[in-house]
Amino acid sequence: MAYPIVWQIEDVFYPLISAIGVPVNLVAIMILSRGNCGLSKCITHYLIGMAVADLLVVVFDAILWITVPIYLPHSFVKITPVCSVLSALRSAATVISVWFTVTFTFDRFVAICYERLKTKCCTERTAAAFLGTVTVLGCLESLPWYFAIEPRYIIDNIPWGCTHKQSYYSSPGWTAFEVINYILTPCVPCFLILLFNVLTVRRILVSSQMRRGLRGQKSAEKHKDVEMENRLKSIILLFSISGSFVLLWVTQVVYNIYARITDIRYYNSYTDPCFITDRTAKMLQLLSSCTNTGIYAVIQVKFRQELKNAMIYPFNQIAQAWNKWRV
Template sequence: MPSLTQILSSANIIAFLIIWRRNCTLSRSSTLYLMAISVADNLVLVFIVVLELSLKYHQQELFWNYEPWCRLRDIFNYGAYNASTWMVVVFTAERFVAIHTWKIKTKVCSPRCAAWTITAIFLFSHVFAIPYYWSNASVYENNQTKCIYNPEAPSQFIHTLVWFQTLHVYILPFLAILTFNGLTLRLISLSNRIHLSSHVTSRVNKVTPLLRSRRRKSMVLLVTVSMSFVLLSVTRAITQIILRMSHMYLFDRNDYSYQINIVADTGTMLSLSNAAVNMYLYVCTQPKFRQEFLACVRQMSVYCKTKI
């Protein structure tokens, strides 16, 4: 698992560097959002996949189980996951505005606006995770130190946090992404009908295919990134809602005689894999990104040969 995580994390770093340093024919605002998504995804891989999930199979007692890390753990975990989720949402919204809302495009789709939005997303994602500082506690039982929900915390406080997190990273993002993508596809369909039925000058006819090609590439990137997030996260979203709305929430999550635990862990695996797939989505959907990626590979191979 650690070696696989290193490969996936490296893929995110490569995607970040290519988008940042190479010419992928993306707008400056889209470049900033995609770089921010790569950073947020890497934080998810580091804090959740490596430091929490992977290490527990290699160490009997994790440093996360001791104070103050036990209380700080979920601030980092949920902060990173919140940022990764809402970066996809704001990227979806920004691309929707860029493709179809020309009146406010210059204001919303500017590098300055993107920078402020990214800063706000990272800041508020971690601010919303601060209440988890009081939800966990380090306890010593059965000759082992564990980090568990604070037994002294009011149950209403714990349930409020759990439901707020479910609403914050699943229900609201899903509704926003599906709405923006639905409107985007509808407007693209209407735009295609208008182009087919309209009679325009020869000069416009020469420009229109280029504009439509750019719009199509932007739409493909938008739908691919956002819908992959929804599809990979929907299993975890459904299982978490089921667990929270029934007595199953009291089950031992490590007891795999319960099918809900198997499905929930599968959903968690799929949801976390979303933090590692964006690099491969860019390669599959963006010809310019593939060209720049292959150019980097060739440069690296030449560099390695000269060194050897």
Template sequence: MAIAFADFLVIFTGCILNRIGRIYLRYTILSAFPVCAFSAVLVYISRDGSVWLTVAFTIDRFVAIACPSLSTRYCTEKTALLVIGVICSLFCSKNIPLYFVTQPLVILEGMPWFCGIKPMFYTSPAWQAYHYLDRVLTPLLPFFLILLLNALTVRHILVVNAARRRLRGSLNGEDHEMAKRKRSMVLLYAISISFLLLWGTYVGRFLYIQITGKDYFGGLDFNNPQYILSEMTNMLQLLSSCNNVFIYAISQNKFREEMKKVLMCPLLLITSCFKCRKTQQKITT
């Protein structure tokens, strides 16, 4: 549920506030300097939270499947809440400094509009170290961790399934345990491939900029190939968060049950209010 909430925040802050608001709702409150700077920080916080909660989910699945002795102590609700709290606190603290490196692009009638990066961000060694650390934490390190852990998990599943087939021998009938492991493999493959494909363009563009030193610093130029590439990488990056929710909803029964509870909660609240109101009316009459 934390992953779903983080992905929803990515969609809301990254798509609605930042992209749609910046392009189609110019010179509104969303474009005022303090608001756009704060919304940019929210985009980075929700993005990092979504990515690293996916990593935490991958670690959880690896421990549950490949480390049964550790899973009884690690795969608990208390540990999950602790991991979620640490990830949210860590990346909130990490991205708050970005607010102080932004500046207004223009001043119109004494009012600051739009957000830009201060020149010291590109010259200060401390800010450049921060920039590279940000790229390593999201998405380079998650790339490596998700690939490594999913490869180890799938390898463990294949080894256990082979041993189970040898033990069962010629016994007929459906093996529910092997079917469960196969569903786990499908989920892990779906998460890995989705994450790699949708973040691959972002990583490739980052490496291209580091090698060539060429980046796009212009405004909204929909005919510029560099601007189109930049926006495409951002679109695929945001789509990764949208995609995760559908993957979990399709593959996880418990996730679907919890999502139904969340979606039904407003309806149940409204119906309970109507019932209370009818009860009060009967008592007064």
């Protein structure tokens, strides 16, 4: 039987995502932590949190869960206890990453639409509290995945392999857990992100009309509205991050709903459209963990400058060392 084309794509895609995802998220964390990007501490906290969560998704899911088993099928990650831990960690990283995006969207929604709440809710302390709460809840939600795994075989008293227990497919408890898990991540987050963005757009349109009416057409033409310009930058960042997230996750959401309704558990062949859709949705999902740094670089001028400085820093150091050596 010919090697399925989807698997051939995955054999290249996941190592590539692993090779790209780690450095870009590390660079984002480093640059944002310096605090020189012209962003508020509140926004910076959320962006750093999202970059850390995306980095963990790449490490636990793309690298240890997928890439390593592809190229090292008999490595330590296939030992059942290790595999069980990775199953819980990859789920926790994904849940936390998704809900960090929701909290960031909610924070920007409050900041743009509710000026009175902005000073109380959109603060560094509140951001830390939200991120910490989401992290704890995400880990608790993902903990049951550790107990869903059993070994395929035993070699020298060491359990190897990683497969779901038989009770996972027959127990009402596991069925309920799986449904709740799919609802909480990513169905509810996608709905909330879309809802907050729609309400934000509605508020922006109303606010813009009111401000133009108050300032007058001539006044608006002669003077720049600094507040609206700053708000526009924040809106572009918000819509870019949340829009990218929704676009890359929508296939996963739609397919999960369809698979649950039609009760798809097995595929007829490797050319089955459902099989191809499922594997494609997973690749798009992991791609979402590598896009935010590119968004920052495109939108944020100061982030772009910091990135440029970081890239030329090693060459500057080498040039200085060379000049000292020559002297």
